[in-house]
Amino acid sequence: MNFSEVFKLSSLLCRFSPNGKYLASCVQYRLVVREVSTLQILQLYTCLDQVQHIEWSADSLFILCAMYKRGVVQVWSLEQPEWHCKIDEGSAGLVASCWSPDGRHILNTTEFHLRITVWSLCTKSVSYIKYPKACQQGISFTRDGRYLALAERRDCRDYVSVFVCNDWQLLRHFNTDTQDLVGIEWAPNGCVLAVWDSCLEYKVLLYSLDGRLLSSYCAYEWSLGIKSVAWSPSSQFLAVGSYDGKVRLLNHVTWKVITEFAHPAALSDPKIVVYKEAKKSPQPGLDHLAFPPSLPVANHLSAAESKYEIASMPVSLQTLKPVADRANPRMGVGMLAFSPDSCFLATRNDNIPNAVWVWDIRKLRLFVVLEQLSPVRAFRWDPQQPRLAICTGGSKVYLWSPAGCLSVQVPGEGDFPVLSLCWHLSGDSLALLSKDHFCLCFLETKEGVSPALGQRDGHA
């Protein structure tokens, strides 16, 4: 495992291009595009203000930089550096901006969700979509880029509009049976739309592309409901994480629950492997004795090396008592992600913040639990294989694969608190983002010394 040098970064804006060749990152008002293979700077663009959001177009030819404060979006072309485009939303303001899947239209959401403006880079045409709903996940494109589903609110009722992205024609418009819709998401096959209600009511609705209601599901009433939703890449399963600390898997044939994954703090099944991160005590006498003897500094937890130990059953995980009198209590399953081959599901129960649970979907049971020393910030699956990268805000990155797991210290002087990470398309490298720096972590390729993964610090 190799690490690149550390580059500057602001507001965690670092994205690989969809074709995997380039890496865009922002430092204040500058946009830097590098080549992934060499990390040489390819282009350098200067924006009008501090960039708050960047996004690559699907064909990796354009980059959109949104400056919400100014209500301005700037688009840069990689092929023609002199080409420029500036979209000003004026007094209407701007809160969100994204590409359409064809990479030639930009969807800008104005302040107060007054409308969505669709700007075209091909023609002068501008389209408006009125009544978009202000919610968590109100826009969803199908994976093939053909359709856009948009959550709307009219006359105090929720609607979903399905547009054809080709010409922005309305294809379907239907009322959803929700109190307060908060999210919509297409199944990866683009034929089923999952719609879920706000946390006040547990409700998932499944609509066909033609607007038919396929099924609706409600696990319980009264208490807080859905917290997170994820489709499996095979479109076979819909995982629904809720405030009761359970994940429910719905199948795509009957849309009924196949299984419930509870997240208990006490584990006793000997089939489950629990990896516990442990501080590695420095071994005196060995040759990797640090030259400047490590001082017990304040953040020495993140600085100290760590390793994984296999905990013996029964194990009890550290739990957090949720504060009952606050909104958005820290409980329930807040993070959910399927592995690219749909064989594993990684989850985090927010009142056991240090643990990542990996479930085996083929056997429908808990497979592995990783208990970290500090709360898990983010985890992402390798796009090519079942390999999970985890960061906890410390200067380490953790990798898990069915073969084992390991913790890797990010090298370099000073602390490098990894707040977020993103995988390269090929799964060969990983961008580690901290508050104002980022670096790339290169994993060995299959031909190389890949067995090192899982053996270095993995199985004890």
Next chain:
Amino acid sequence: MGDWMTVTDPGLPAESKTVSQYTSEKKMSPSSLYSQQVLCSSIPLSKNVHSFFSAFCTEENIEQSISYLDQELTTFGFPSLYEEPKSKEKKRELNIVAVLNCMNELLVLQRKNLLAQENVETQNLKLGSDMDHLQNCYAKLKEQLETSRREMIGLQERDRQLQCKNKNLHQLLKNEKDEVQKLQNIIASRATQYNHDMKRKEREYNKLKERLHQLVMNKKDKKIAMDVLNYVGRADGKRGSWRTGKTEARNEDEMYKILLNDYEYRQKQILMENADLKKVLQQMKKEMISLLSPQKKKPRERAEDSTGNVISDIEEDAGELSRESVWDLSCETVREQLTNSIRKQWRILKSHVEKLDNQVSKVHVEGFNNEDVISRQDHEQETEKLELEIQHCKEMIKTQQQLLQQQLTTACDDDTTSLLQDCYLLEEKERLKEEWSLFKEQKKNFERERRSFTEAAIRLGLERKAFEEERASWLKQQFLTMTTFDQQSSESVKLFSAFSGSSDPDNLTVPSRPRQKKPHSMSNGSPVCTSKLTQSLPASPCTSDFCQTARSCTSEHSSINVLNITPEETKPNQVGRECTNQKWSMASRPGSREGCYSGYSLTYTSSHVEKDDLP
């Protein structure tokens, strides 16, 4: 009285006397006796008894006392103390004998009385103790009664309290339920209220939004604009099309197409899954049948076995179901038949397994009785068991192979797989090398073969020439005699067939040849193969393949052998080389070594014989 008793105690007769005296005195002259008694009582206790006796009878009143006694005694039924007067005038005289008799009787009486008294006293004591005991018992019981009564009261009290509590709890529960209901109602009402308010606010908000929108839009905000250098082409290179009814219809069409495709895809998947499951079912069925068929003879032998007829049914079913057409039918039509047959087979299998279990247990019991002699039945059972086991093992190996292959095909970056792959590559390389050498050897052999073939062809040409000549002569003869020709031609055919059949004996020796093994070949040949076998299971398909190739090679060798009839080729060392080629296909079967030697020597000698014969 007590005093009296104690005083009179020493002399018992005296006491009785006093008693009698006392009573008689009372009767006779109470007044006089009273005075006496007073006197007696008045006298101090220390005075002796005599003084008291003297009080009753003194010198003066002897007569009186005698008469008194007499009277008394007669009243008690004693004979009179006086003699019978002979005359009326004559004074009665005291009869001493009578007095003495009386006294004796009195004494006897006294003794009796004493005894009786004693008895009575002991009885009294007994009764007294009984009485005490009973009293104690009574007291105890009373106490018990009291305690139990108290307990009962306590329990009753508790019962009452519990009932009270229960009632309270019921009440509480009811209250709670009411409360829950109330709260739910409250929540519901609040929710509706909230929703209502929300709606109201949302409407307001919407109005505001609308207003804002109008304001923002109407202001002709010059800022709202896109400043672009030049417009870029569409990603697909096409031009944007006008929105018409046509495009709408096309969009619909496309949407339905997508949906249809999805459904078709899903149906296909389901069909595939179904087919797979059917295949598994079929395989299972076949295996079951094959497993059960060796058993079917035995149950029939045992007359009382009921499974026999069922098995025949199964055979029919198997015959039917093994036809592919049945499997391609939709499930509905075959379902019943299928499930029935499967169920039947399952039952048989179960009964069979149970039987086997029983037999095993029986064998265990019997095993101790006749250890030396293994009955035929036991032997058969054992073989059955072993067969089953072998089947199991085979299945296991198969599944393991599949799993490993799967793992290989999934090609994950697991360290182990890459390592294994390396291993496989090495192994494969080795194998290929060996194969290569084998092929070289074969090539040589083929060349030899070819040569022999050409030689044979030449020989054949010669023979043909001879035959032609013969034929000419025969034709000549035919001219002479027409009948002889037919006979000769049939004979020639026979000759040919005999020639072609001559190679058969050689071929027959071939099957035993692959098992040949030279003792010295062990050193270089066997380790490779055994290591292959032990190292990893996935290698086994390769080895099996290899065996096959080896076998094919050997068969080719056999053909070579046939052709080695030609004299110059059959050198002993060449045969030996052949054997070295073959050696490692046998390494996997070390058990059959001895038989192979004989086979080897046999072929060897035969080749020698051929060599001798043919020149």
